[in-house]
Amino acid sequence: MTAFAQSERQQLADLLLQVGPDRPTLCEGWTTRDLAAHLVVRERRPDSAAGIILPPLRGYGERIRRAKAAEPFPAVVAEMRNPPWWSPVSNPLLDELANTVEFFIHHEDVRRGEGDWEPRDLDEPHARAIWRAAQFTGKLALRRVRMPVRVREAAGFGEFVVGGESAQVTVTGHAGELALFLSGRQRAARVAVTGPEEQVNALRKARLAI
Structure with a gap:
């Protein structure tokens, strides 16, 4: 994994455990539990992504995400922290392209979802x-x-x-x-x-x- 994608992933995982499963995020209608489940499903269940292309299958992907969200929150975060090497979006060849911005944005979704915050000073x-x-x-x-x-x-x-x-x-x-x-x-x-x-x-x- 690249340094940027891995750093954002680990910082996000730490923050999720710090704030818990019920904190609001910038993703409308999603708590931190929902967001963590989305990230795990994105990396481990490529079949769930079919609904992005085929609207009739959208409900199928959402059922998979909700089932993951119902699992114990620390376990879901642990899966997010350590994606499988075979993941179509997190394998070593595609991690930088697919995840540097993805995890930056979702990190900010949690940071800015509630309370006071300031933009981070990125190098x-x-x-x-x-x-x-x-x-x-x-x-x-x-x-x-x-x-x-x-x-x-x-x-x-x-x-x-x-x-x-x-x-x-x-x-x-x-x-x-x-x-x-x-x-x-x-x-x-x-x-x-x-x-x-x-x-x-x-x-x-x-x-x-x-």
């Missing part, structure tokens, strides 16, 4: 890794809003535009905050969104999660 290599991944997922997400948008990384890592260079709306923030914003967590991301008021409001309320 530059970690922030750059998140920015690289956020560019890919962000472009996919922003195509759904049907308006030109410019995304600019505040530390100078770069920018990208979706929908044409005529973009009047600009989202500016540090890599981690942009990753959260572009994953549908706009209300919890500390970014600046500038442009025509109507377009800014529409982007802040848009369903960006892929």
Whole structure:
């Protein structure tokens, strides 16, 4: 596993045990128990992911997740902490690509789900890794809003535009905050969104999660 993906995974596991199974998260309707179960099922039950592509099978995947969530919370967290080597999303070849941002975002889902919090100060290599991944997922997400948008990384890592260079709306923030914003967590991301008021409001309320 890569250093970033493994670090986020272990920090998240520690935090889950610290706050317990019933803490709210940024994932609407999910407690920490639900989130931990999701991460375990994602890595160990690839059959449950069929509902993402085939809506009629969505209920099947949700039943698998709920069954996992009903297990003792410490055991679920232990499974999340130690994924199997054969996992289609956590094997050594794909771990960096699939999990660096995934676990960063879910770590923040717990950190920011309730109470006071501040953004973490990520070191530059970690922030750059998140920015690289956020560019890919962000472009996919922003195509759904049907308006030109410019995304600019505040530390100078770069920018990208979706929908044409005529973009009047600009989202500016540090890599981690942009990753959260572009994953549908706009209300919890500390970014600046500038442009025509109507377009800014529409982007802040848009369903960006892929």
